[in-house]
Amino acid sequence: MGRPPDPARREATLARATDYVLAHGLAGLSLRPLAAALGTSPRMLLYDFGSKQELVTAVLAEARRRGATRLAENLPPEAASPEERLRGIWAWISAPERAPYVRLIFEVHADGLAHPENYPDRAEAITNWFNTLGATFRDIATTPDDTVTPTLVMAVIRGLLFDLTTTGDRHRTDRALDRFCELLR
Amino acid sequence: MGRPPDPARREATLARATDYVLAHGLAGLSLRPLAAALGTSPRMLLYDFGSKQELVTAVLAEARRRGATRLAENLPPEAASPEERLRGIWAWISAPERAPYVRLIFEVHADGLAHPENYPDRAEAITNWFNTLGATFRDIATTPDDTVTPTLVMAVIRGLLFDLTTTGDRHRTDRALDRFCELLR
DNA sequence: CCATTGTTGAAACAGTCGTACCATATACTG
DNA sequence: CAGTATATGGTACGACTGTTTCAACAATGG
Numbered sequence: 540m541g542r543p544p545d546p547a548r549r550e551a552t553l554a555r556a557t558d559y560v561l562a563h564g565l566a567g568l569s570l571r572p573l574a575a576a577l578g579t580s581p582r583m584l585l586y587d588f589g590s591k592q593e594l595v596t597a598v599l600a601e602a603r604r605r606g607a608t609r610l611a612e613n614l615p616p617e618a619a620s621p622e623e624r625l626r627g628i629w630a631w632i633s634a635p636e637r638a639p640y641v642r643l644i645f646e647v648h649a650d651g652l653a654h655p656e657n658y659p660d661r662a663e664a665i666t667n668w669f670n671t672l673g674a675t676f677r678d679i680a681t682t683p684d685d686t687v688t689p690t691l692v693m694a695v696i697r698g699l700l701f702d703l704t705t706t707g708d709r710h711r712t713d714r715a716l717d718r719f720c721e722l723l724r
Numbered sequence: 725m726g727r728p729p730d731p732a733r734r735e736a737t738l739a740r741a742t743d744y745v746l747a748h749g750l751a752g753l754s755l756r757p758l759a760a761a762l763g764t765s766p767r768m769l770l771y772d773f774g775s776k777q778e779l780v781t782a783v784l785a786e787a788r789r790r791g792a793t794r795l796a797e798n799l800p801p802e803a804a805s806p807e808e809r810l811r812g813i814w815a816w817i818s819a820p821e822r823a824p825y826v827r828l829i830f831e832v833h834a835d836g837l838a839h840p841e842n843y844p845d846r847a848e849a850i851t852n853w854f855n856t857l858g859a860t861f862r863d864i865a866t867t868p869d870d871t872v873t874p875t876l877v878m879a880v881i882r883g884l885l886f887d888l889t890t891t892g893d894r895h896r897t898d899r900a901l902d903r904f905c906e907l908l909r
Numbered sequence: 910c911c912a913t914t915g916t917t918g919a920a921a922c923a924g925t926c927g928t929a930c931c932a933t934a935t936a937c938t939g
Numbered sequence: 940c941a942g943t944a945t946a947t948g949g950t951a952c953g954a955c956t957g958t959t960t961c962a963a964c965a966a967t968g969g
Contacts (some may be wrong), residue, residue, distance in 0.1 A: 540968040541914025548916090564838040566751075570957065581957080582917070591957060642837045649834035652827045652889055653749040690900040694883025701882045702875060704837055715875040722907040725938040726944025733946085755927065766927080767947065776927060 549587040552577060556584075556594065557601045561639040565646045568595070592657065599647060606640055607671065614675065621679040622720050628672060629696060629716050633703055641700055672696075679723065695719050734772040737762060741769075741779065742786045746824040750831045753780070777842065784832060791825055792856065799860065806864040807905050813857060814881060814901050818888055826885055857881075864908065880904050 555577050560568060570581040570591060588594035615627035631637065651658045673689030680688040695716070703712045740762050745753060755766040755776060773779035800812035816822065836843040858874030865873040880901070888897045 540912080542916075542966040544915065566835065566838045569955080571955085580918070582919085582959095585958070586916075642834075645830070645834045645837060648886060648890060649827075649830045650751065652830060653751045686896055687899045687903050690884075690887060690896055691880070691903050694887055694897075694900060695876070695879055696883065697886045698879030698881065698883030699875075701833060701886070702879055705833060711871055711875055712879075714872045715879060718872050718876050725942075727936040727946070729945065754925075756925080765948070767949085770928065771946075 552579060552584070552587055553597055553601055557598050557605070560595075560598050561602065561643060564642060565595070565650065599643075602640065602643060610672065621676055622723065624675055625692065625720060625723075626716070628675070629699070629713075632696065633700065633709075633712070638704070641704060645701070645704070737764060737769070737772055738782055738786055742783050742790070745780075745783050746787065746828060749827060750780070750835065784828075787825065787828055795857065806861055807908065809860055810877065810905060810908075811901070813860070814884070814898075817881065818885065818894075818897070823889070826889060830886070830889070 556573060559573055559576055568591075570584055574581045574584055584594060585591075588597060610631075613627075613631050615624045619627070632641065647658070673693045676689050676692045677683075677685075679692075680686075699712045699715055702715075703709060706712075741758060744758055744761055753776075755769055759766045759769055769779060770776075773782060795816075798812075798816050800809045804812070817826065832843070858878045861874050861877045862868075862870075864877075865871075884897045884900055887900075888894060891897075
């Protein structure tokens with residue numbers, strides 16, 4: 540008996556909170572402004588998520604879920620050559636529409652360096668869909684279980700993203716990827 | 725007339741504040757704990773630096789200055805081959821002793837993504853000594869004023885640092901650099 | 910109706926933050 | 940000595956933080 544629970548409310552809040560975090564970043568996140576933007580109250584956020592830390596964890600999980608989904612939708616066909624796939628992924632991840640996700644990745648990484656205790660599964664949590672991405676390049680590896688080539692490919696992508704987000708110099712970063720493709724041949 | 729100013733105090737405070745920031749990170753930096761650790765008071769920090777923001781700016785400038793100095797001291801000789809220089813720089817920057825600097829770089833980068841207004845000269849401030857570093861590889865460029873190859877080299881280093889600081893997997897990241905060296909030949 | 914369970918608002922708590930204000934101490938000149 | 944400039948300590952302000960407490964309201968079942 541009693542009033543039936545409404546799990547949909549928490550889901551809806553989580554989705555909109557994730558939008559908010561992607562738009563405003565993780566660094567200065569505060570319950571009151573977040574609640575105001577979501578049309579709810581800090582009281583309800585804690586009611587639904589228990590604590591700010593748990594809310595953040597849930598938001599990051601949701602963001603990761605979204606990223607993985609969007610990536611799966613936009614992966615170049617298996618049939619394409621490794622180079623075509625690399626170019627496709629770079630074009631996708633470096634597009635302005637992905638900027639909020641990219642920023643969040645760097646924010647989480649930096650926060651994880653200062654507070655590792657908040658990210659118990661940091662290796663998986665942060666690099667999860669980067670690793671998924673890296674698996675795409677397994678066929679340019681030297682041996683079947685070579686993890687080194689995917690690591691290098693991912694490092695180039697991450698490093699160029701660092702550069703691009705800092706300097707905004709798209710031409711130079713695009714050409715650096717071209718150069719890497721040449722080296723891979 | 726009057727009591728003579730003591731500029732050395734500000735310098736000493738700046739040096740020790742830089743130590744503190746390198747040890748504790750930028751993210752949660754707060755005047756009271758900082759002052760306590762330095763044996764001074766928030767009052768004096770503001771007296772010497774004007775505001776927290778100006779103090780942070782000064783600390784970052786000092787950290788950058790130190791990084792450039794340490795780098796200059798440890799640069800492999802000009803005579804060495806590009807590959808030897810790349811390996812030397814990787815060994816230097818990825819050493820545990822450089823971890824505080826590396827963390828600070830990633831923290832500043834992430835903060836700059838969220839608050840670009842605090843880093844008016846971000847392209848220079850953040851990438852300054854990375855660019856200095858990149859200049860070291862000018863001779864493996866395809867043309868005299870090629871900025872693309874240094875960009876790629878720096879991206880590999882930054883990307884591998886991201887990976888190493890996240891996963892702690894030194895073996896895999898070291899081998900990824902080996903692989904990059906092979907590609908460069 | 911009542912009892913029960915889920916939901917929500919308003920307010921307060923205990924703390925931290927950067928910073929400003931006021932007094933005082935210190936070290937120098939004349 | 941007085942005069943004057945720098946250097947400090949102490950304190951308080953106003954705004955914020957995550958979280959708790961208490962009360963009320965809503966929707967169900969009996």
